[in-house]
Amino acid sequence: MSDNIFSDEDFDDYDDMEDTAAKRAQKKSAERRSSGKKKKKSKNKPWIIALIAEILVIILGGVLFVNAYINSAFNKMNFEELKDVKVNDDLAEETVKKMTGYTTIALFGVDSRDIDMVESGARSDAIIIVSINNDTQEVKMSSVYRDTYLELANDSKSYEKATHAYAYGGASEAINTLNKNLDLNITAYVTVNFKALTEAIDALGGLDIELKSSELDKLNQCIDEQQRVNGIQSTYVYDTGVVHLDGVQATAYARIRSTDQGDITRAWRQRKVISLMIEKAKSAGISKLNDCLNAVVDDISSSLTKKEIMDLATNCFNYKLESSTGFPFTWSTPTLGSKGSLVVAGDLENNVVVLHRYLFNDYDYVPSQTVKNISANIINDTGYYNQIDLDTFTVDDDPDSIVNK
Template sequence: MKKSGVAKKILFAFEIIILLVLIGGLFVYGKINSSLDKLNTTEIDENSVGINEDIVQSERLQGYTNIAIFGIDSRGEGSELSAENSDVIIIASINNDTKEVKLVSLYRDTLLDVGNDSYEKCNAAYAYGGAQQALTMLNTNLDLNIQDYVTVNFAAVTEVVDCLGGVDIEMTRDEVIHMNNYCEGTAAVTGKSYEPIEVPAEDITQTYHLDGTQATSYARIRYGGGDDYKRTERQRTVITKLVEKAKKASLSQLTEIMDRVFPLIETSFQKNEIFEMGASMLSYNLGESMGFPKGFVPVTFETKGSCVVPVTLRNNVVELHNFLFGTDTGYEPSETVLHRSEVIVSLSGYDETYFANSTESADSTETDSSGTYSTEY
């Protein structure tokens, strides 16, 4: 599905559930009860999100809580949060013993089965069937057991950053230029004002204090090399900064976040679950992060458009499990993953021999001068 206007790209991966997790101190206050009523809550049937029974019984996943975070291009309070592509897809995996949280950003153009043997860009799953179909897409393609999700309206990002007093981000000269350019579109959609940052005369990297509009615009940048891959890295940078500030936030700041941001969120977590999580969440900490897939080839298909082709899906899913759950789990991909990996090889023509015979790195992020993928099918 296509979006119109500047809003198409104005969203990024605000890891809202991690923010909720890490500001657990607010749960001791009576206001939280009424504030949680502002969240848009839904219920997910765990039998309808494609969890492989072998995965459910797996000891390697028993010690982890896996959550999906979706960023949706909906506008304004009360906007429908289930009819858009999820241009942000993040998996947050919480180690229940060590309290470490790892983040995996799924590139939105990744070629996967989004449902009914339809191989398209993975962000289309949300548009076709909301959070339930998006969860099914993640579980069946990646051998995961995700049952809960958080969907955030992109406007919530600017609100959270502003409520927390802004974030300090290192930027290159090129990033300052691109961020300033993006600010105009971001401000037009959010209705917030902004001040352009003065572009340094020299090509240097320095730290800037960004408000909500600027931080959102920084995370939108897809120019200057790296395309969506570098963009997801910027997203995770902002996430880390927000979490750091949230842990030190005052009660008034947290209250403001709840009042202004909760109406822009949809989640499968019920009020009692959030209360239970809040008791000890300040002990959680952000660990490593990565983009998925790590090994890929950018390909332009005649009907599918520009896609990120995992090479191969099987190998990338193994690497994903090793990253999230350790290399000593003895994980072997399910028949479903193996089949879908073969289909993607058939569609693209790229198998695991590609990188063995190529001088390109498995996680190359190069594109042509137009910023589009140059391999065509």
């Protein structure tokens, strides 16, 4: 037995050797396959890197293009840094905190051909507060009627039409008047003259607006005025119903005052034109939007910095105009001696409460003592007082607001 070369153990070792050889062969085969895969992966890697690099270059190029375009536009625009903007010292901390969740901008429309609209002494025929919810991107607009009886924020502390504030001290004075009387914290503005509005509408291809027969005579009178002021020619309008209007005609429509409820209806027409412009701009191509910007940039004055404009431009297609309205929500229109025809809030204090509910969804807002004092003074001057039941009053959307389209 001892002479047997192969023992049982030896046979077991032989089997192990066969197994080992087979495993080595499998391992080498696996390594060859693995090596082939690695080589193949290595072969594709440069293409993947190139593709990623190309995508990054395209994105960077787009950003640089937009940045360069905004830089160019910014350099043509009349930029004004606001240094003296104020808010009421007695504004509640919770109110300020609520408003910081929104981007609030004052829009002014002035009847001036001068680029330097601050020095021209122009009145703001359109005053619109724009509130952008930073979380939801929802936008609300509220006109402040130009003839609204308010306390000016300058040293005179006189009570006059809101439109006069811009003529006395430009955008700063107008913003301070809004902040003081309405407990706001506006720090940014955009002012356009009516030539800019005309050119923007033309660049968008005009607007389709429903006209009533009672509006035609006043519309054509305003067309005459717009041609004189802007130097842009157009034609009269004779049709009613839905009519396609060019820039001059649509701007004239936005300026009709002597129909229906005067200043109230005019502000409604202004919001209607802006809503239609937003609707059309959203479906316009980049080329048409570029044409629009190029047309108006020379006739814009603003406090917005390049970064702020860039941020707004980045989100512009996400914005949704939820609704628009006019302020005050309840009013009377008396004629007060030398002050002329006014829009008087009834009363200012409760109207401001509703405004904060509307613009900032703030149902806990309490008016500052400053607003309470101004409201009491207006009641004393005019005799018009509270017409709002805060428990039941709701703000109705404009019938032609973009929210209903």
